Amino acid sequence: MEYPAVVLEALGQLPRLETVTVHNPGPDEVAVRMAASGICHTDIGYMQYARACPVLLGHEGAGVVEQVGANVTHIQPGDHVVINWQVKCNRCRWCLSGRQDLCENVQGTAAPRFFWRDEPLNIMLNAGTFCPVAIVPAMGAIPIRRDMPLEKAALLGCAVATGVGAVLYTARVQPGENVVVIGAGGVGLNIIQGARLANAGFIIAIDLNDENLGRAASVFGATHTLNSRETDPAAAVREITGGRGVEHVFEVVGLPVLMQQGINMLARGGTLTLVGAAEREAQFSFHPRRFMSMQQWRANSRRVVAHLC
Numbered sequence: 001m002e003y004p005a006v007v008l009e010a011l012g013q014l015p016r017l018e019t020v021t022v023h024n025p026g027p028d029e030v031a032v033r034m035a036a037s038g039i040c041h042t043d044i045g046y047m048q049y050a051r052a053c054p055v056l057l058g059h060e061g062a063g064v065v066e067q068v069g070a071n072v073t074h075i076q077p078g079d080h081v082v083i084n085w086q087v088k089c090n091r092c093r094w095c096l097s098g099r100q101d102l103c104e105n106v107q108g109t110a111a112p113r114f115f116w117r118d119e120p121l122n123i124m125l126n127a128g129t130f131c132p133v134a135i136v137p138a139m140g141a142i143p144i145r146r147d148m149p150l151e152k153a154a155l156l157g158c159a160v161a162t163g164v165g166a167v168l169y170t171a172r173v174q175p176g177e178n179v180v181v182i183g184a185g186g187v188g189l190n191i192i193q194g195a196r197l198a199n200a201g202f203i204i205a206i207d208l209n210d211e212n213l214g215r216a217a218s219v220f221g222a223t224h225t226l227n228s229r230e231t232d233p234a235a236a237v238r239e240i241t242g243g244r245g246v247e248h249v250f251e252v253v254g255l256p257v258l259m260q261q262g263i264n265m266l267a268r269g270g271t272l273t274l275v276g277a278a279e280r281e282a283q284f285s286f287h288p289r290r291f292m293s294m295q296q297w298r299a300n301s302r303r304v305v306a307h308l309c
């Protein structure tokens with residue numbers, strides 16, 4: 001079948017709507033008729049850092065199962081599903097030690113299913129949701145209740161899982177710990193929501209956009225908001241916390257200057273968790289002396305984690 005799909009032909013270009021040919025799913029795969037797909041910042045970032053082009057974009061989506069391969073038993077046509085763009089192998093040393101987030105054999109389809117100009121098309125994060133039909137490994141389609149609106153379910157595919165997951169599973173925020181979230185966009189708001197679920201103490205949202213900050217406080221659970229255009233956020237955080245700093249900072253923008261700012265907001269023994277996708281060549285520096293004296297920003301992958309999206 002042929003469908004219109006959003007294809008990025010080469011780095012630095014803008015994506016275009018192109019006609020692609022889609023083959024049937026293999027025996028361990030499913031075809032999902034997409035109902036909704038979010039635009040995540042990573043879709044935009046792919047214009048700079050996609051590993052392989054041309055590539056079909058989109059990775060945050062939900063839809064209705066259209067066709068299942070012969071070996072697929074957990075879902076059937078008509079089921080509503082969220083696309084999971086990181087299907088674990090459950091066999092590698094990381095999966096077997098409970099660190100599926102570090103899986104070294106993330107699963108895609110067994111063979112190319114999308115073609116453009118007669119050549120196999122790369123698929124962003126094995127999902128490719130910017131097409132009316134997605135072909136994914138069976139475990140890439142997670143069944144949900146049919147009364148869940150699909151345009152909201154789509155957000156579970158990346159923004160919610162990335163944000164809430166960073167709080168509950170990566171940083172493991174404990175009740176009463178104070179949290180700063182730098183960047184209150186789609187993922188940042190879900191970090192705020194996750195901090196609320198974790199019963200954090202102060203939840204301080206920092207952004208340049210008052211609309212984001214308003215939403216952070218009124219809908220998602222931030223206890224304080226700081227517009228960094230108007231105030232020095234590190235000084236404000238010190239003031240809010242009585243000079244102590246916070247146990248957790250989440251950097252959700254991907255800018256080295258904000259990562260450095262995050263370190264300056266940490267309390268003794270605090271943890272900076274990097275969630276934002278930085279540019280490929282970006283670097284940031286820090287004062288190693290503080291590792292020893294403050295035990296801040298521990299250089300251990302469990303503590304300083306790039307939660308990839």
Ligand SMILES: [Zn+2]
Pocket residue numbers: 040041042043059060158159309
């Ligand atoms: Zn994403």
Ligand SMILES: [Zn+2]
Pocket residue numbers: 088089090091092093094095096100102103104105106
């Ligand atoms: Zn694995």
